[in-house]
Amino acid sequence: MTSVETGFFQTAGEISGNTASSQYFYKGRGLLQLTGDGNQPVMYSDYQQKIGTAHDIIGNPDLVAQKIFLAVDSGGWVWNQIKAPSWPARGKKSDETQTEFEAKMRAFEWKRNKFPKGLSKNLNEIALLMKENEEDYFFLICRLLQGYLPTSTDDYPTTLHLDRRKQNLQKIKTWFKYNKNVCDSGGIIPELSGKIPWMDVAWKEYEKYKGLNNNLIPLKDKVETYFDNANYTTGKFTENWCAAFVTWCLTKGTFKYPPPSGLGTIRARAFAPKAIYAIDHYWEEGSQTKNNTPAYGAIALIKWENGGEHVAFVIGKTSTGRIAVLGGNQSVKENGIKIGSGITLSSAKLSEIKCFTYPSSFSDYTKLYNLTSENITDSLTSSDTHQ
The missing domain is CATH 3.90.1720.10 (endopeptidase domain like (from Nostoc punctiforme))
Structure with missing residues (x-):
């Protein structure tokens, strides 16, 4: 899911690009891109509490990309930490205009209908749903990792790079599926070699x-x-x-x-x-x-x-x-x-x-x-x- 930001895992940190997040001090790092908000650590702070004081990732966030343990462990932590909202119907808030409220409620209803089994589930639980509906739930995971805005529905922003993420997903699935056979056949993977x-x-x-x-x-x-x-x-x-x-x-x-x-x-x-x-x-x-x-x-x-x-x-x-x-x-x-x-x-x-x-x-x-x-x-x- 974070393969695009890392050049298909060439690095353990987000490569600088056109997106604002790639310029953050607390930019994405680790297998699942532990990401803050500009100069605000946000999830870095939460993960710091989880690992204790052994590694100061608030003062030196590059540690998450430099130390293999932190890169992998933070990915597992993010995988279980991020959850899909339930997007419930609710009343209008005092700081919302009627137009904003109606737009959000339409979007919430769309999401409840689009991802019925993924509501309130963490990324790991949502990933298991991909077996029965890969298209929708892979999209949901990608959007949750990037940040799913309240009024968004079936949007495919260019920064999501969904097609590239799908391609990388197939590569990863293929490699994991063929791990033993690939070793026995000199590293040849059928789907990637063009052979069936x-x-x-x-x-x-x-x-x-x-x-x-x-x-x-x-x-x-x-x-x-x-x-x-x-x-x-x-x-x-x-x-x-x-x-x-x-x-x-x-x-x-x-x-x-x-x-x-x-x-x-x-x-x-x-x-x-x-x-x-x-x-x-x-x-x-x-x-x-x-x-x-x-x-x-x-x-x-x-x-x-x-x-x-x-x-x-x-x-x-x-x-x-x-x-x-x-x-x-x-x-x-x-x-x-x-x-x-x-x-x-x-x-x-x-x-x-x-x-x-x-x-x-x-x-x-x-x-x-x-x-x-x-x-x-x-x-x-x-x-x-x-x-």
């Missing part, structure tokens, strides 16, 4: 088996391997394997992502978040793309009008506006006649796709939504994906 682990696997499988069908070895044997990997223990199975292929790709990349639980690993309808599509199966670790729009690498859940589902990976769009996909269990034909199913490139109507989903632990980014134009003429139908 499961798509690397999908493209390798496509290159290896393109043109082949599941009725013949080696793809026949590989399809059985897909089902073995999905923990399908009923026996040999080589039909309706689109979901087993998706499960294989998710679990065999440099970074592994959990597929739906149980038999969801082999059922297309399971590749949608809870309460989005099917009742009997859903993806516990899946999240819809932004506004459920197509994005590269997202898993497209296709629903056929005559029944049945299919899943495949989004790779782009066609000149006619169809969604280009790479998937398993898609028709392989000779002279226009289906001879089996394989790993192919094809396309589907946007209206046929009920859900676009990423693993919840994957941090998407804008570029993934800028789909490239793919020269794909094949069009999927129900008969292409079902025996």
Whole structure:
């Protein structure tokens, strides 16, 4: 949240800039920018009481940026100290004009409705709410740290730099999420390297088996391997394997992502978040793309009008506006006649796709939504994906 003021944590103190606070004697310092008001220590005084007399941060506030213990400890203290007001309805104060009073009450009502679960909560408690509503509660945290004026509502002042803060948040989330895997892979982070682990696997499988069908070895044997990997223990199975292929790709990349639980690993309808599509199966670790729009690498859940589902990976769009996909269990034909199913490139109507989903632990980014134009003429139908 304070990454902008510190040049993404290049320093432990606010870098001098165009904002008034950056010129303060008690400017922002520490991981969460312990900040006073000009020459008034304010929170520095409160934190001084907390740490006692061992460090004189009132006389030498630079200590908060210079000593690692103070930089970190003050951040934790701020995280629990700052709270969102409850913004209650109240009567007009004697020093308020009617116009000022009405403006504040409108703003208070807006905030109560906008952040209902964050009222009277500290920053740590509000941060936990980001899991269910990251957009609103991350904004609230940023505004509280900067100072949320009484009459402000959905304002985005230029000094808030919200877009940059969002970008930095995604970097931090990614680094913390991949701390062990990144060490094992030489420091390569999928979202920051431009690579999507499961798509690397999908493209390798496509290159290896393109043109082949599941009725013949080696793809026949590989399809059985897909089902073995999905923990399908009923026996040999080589039909309706689109979901087993998706499960294989998710679990065999440099970074592994959990597929739906149980038999969801082999059922297309399971590749949608809870309460989005099917009742009997859903993806516990899946999240819809932004506004459920197509994005590269997202898993497209296709629903056929005559029944049945299919899943495949989004790779782009066609000149006619169809969604280009790479998937398993898609028709392989000779002279226009289906001879089996394989790993192919094809396309589907946007209206046929009920859900676009990423693993919840994957941090998407804008570029993934800028789909490239793919020269794909094949069009999927129900008969292409079902025996």
